[in-house]
Amino acid sequence: MNEDKIRLVIVDDDADLLSTLKGVLEEQPDLLVTGAYASASDAMRGTDWMQVDVLLTDLSMPEMSGVDLIGAATQMNPSLRALAFTIHGNRASLFAALRAGASGYIVKGTAAVELCEAIRDAARGESPISPAMARYLVQEFRSLSPKDPDGDLSIREREILQAIADGLIYKEVAARLSISLHTVHAHVRNIHGKLHAMNREQAIRTARSRGWIR
DSSP, X not given: OGGGSEEEEEEOSOHHHHHHHHHHXXXXXXXXXXXXXXXXXXXXXXXXXXXXXXEEEOSOOSSSOHHHHHHHHHHHOTTOEEEEEESOOSHHHHHHHHHHTOSEEEETTOXXXXXXXXXXXHHTTOOOBOHXXXXXXXXXXXXXXXXXXXXXXXXXXXXXXXXXXTTOOHHHHHHHHTOOHHHHHHHHHHHHHHHTOSSHHHHHHXXXXXXXXX
C-alpha cells in the first residue's frame, strides 16, 4: 500500500513546528512521512535519499543550511523534488533555493491544505511557488535584456569577488584594490543581488561556473 504514497522527509529546526507539520502531513492518506529532522545534518545522516519523493525543508538552520541540504540531496537523487518552506519572502532566498535544485518555494504561514497540495504538485513534477514569491520570477524575466542577459558583473565586481575567493577579508580587499572598506561592502551587496546569492560561497560558485573568476 505504501508504494502509492508520496514518501516525504521534513526538516525544520523549530521543534514545535516540526511536530505540527509531521502530525498534519501524517493525517493525509496519500503522504508517508519517512523522516522528520531538526537539522539538515541529521537529515543527511539519517536518510536514504533514493527512497524519498519530496523533501520539505526550512532554509535558515545552523551548521548546514536548507539550501545546502537541497543541493546535496538532489545531487544524490536527481528525481527528488525539493520544496523550500521558509519565512524568507525575499528574492535572494528564492533564487538561491531554485539554483540549488529546489522544485518549489512555499512561504511559512501557508494554509495546511495548500501546503499538502504543494507537496502533491511537486511529486507530480510541478513547481509550486507561493504567489507572493512568483512576482520575483516575473521581475527577473522582465529585467533580462540583450545588454545584460546574465546579470553580468562589472570588472571591479569581478576583481573584488576574485580577491574574496583568494581568501582575503574585506579590509585586505580594500587595500589590494586601493578602495574604501565602505566601497567593498557596497560592491559585495551588488554582487549578491546580481547573482541571487545568499552568501559569499554561493556568489563564488556562481561566478566560477560562468568563468568570471578563477
